[in-house]
Amino acid sequence: MGKKEQIQQYLTSLEATLNEMSLTNEGQNFYKNVNEFLKNPNKYLINSQNSNNDNVDFHEKNQLEKITLEESEQKVEQFIKNAKSQGKEIWYSSFPDPEGFFWDDKKQKSIEYNSFYVITKLPSSDDAEFMILPEDETKMKINAISSWKQYIRPVCNIILKQNVNSYEESKIIQHKQGKLYHEGMKWKIRDKEKDGILIDLYAPGIIE
Secondary structure, X not given: OOHHHHHHHHHHHHHHHHHOOOOOHHHHXXXXXXXXXXXXXXXXXXXXXXXXXXXXXXXXXXXXXXXXXXXXXXXXXXXXXXHHHXXXXXXXXXXXXXXXXXXXXXXXXXXXXXXXXXXXXXXXXXXXXXXXXXXXXXXXXXXXXXXXXXXXXXOEEEEEEEEOXXXXXXXEEEEEOEEEEEEOOEEEOOXXXXXXXXXXXXXXXXXX
């Protein structure tokens, strides 16, 4: 039995006990709140797996637009298109180092079998921006999501984690590109919370 089911079972038992008691006004108000919780516990639980409205509420509270996978992919395509029109350097990378950076000598000039990230920068700059490649341009989606702690978390700010039933249903929604800076042989993130790729991650068994 999961924690949420245990909580609901406990509250149901508490409700039965309260029904047998003579309550003060304060107790009656508490009893009313318990009843409200029991009628709709998902409203009060973080990362509910069963209510789409919870996801909408989450994004509204964090002042983020709730977008579809298609809209997320369009953001990446526009990101690459803008980089080309601005004359930026574009390269690709497989997974980052677990410490949260990309090695300079592992740049990929074109999309390869293990490419997962796209990175862009102006020729004269030591600052870069990066995003995850669209699903139709990378073969590494399932590998990355199945090992998200190693391959996604080091350089992404995961604002919403949501369970799905299978890897076929899994997806990465990107809200905002990340930022990197060049130091020695590494492309690093100054502050993952501020500069990591802002994403929602939908994957099997992701909620710990």
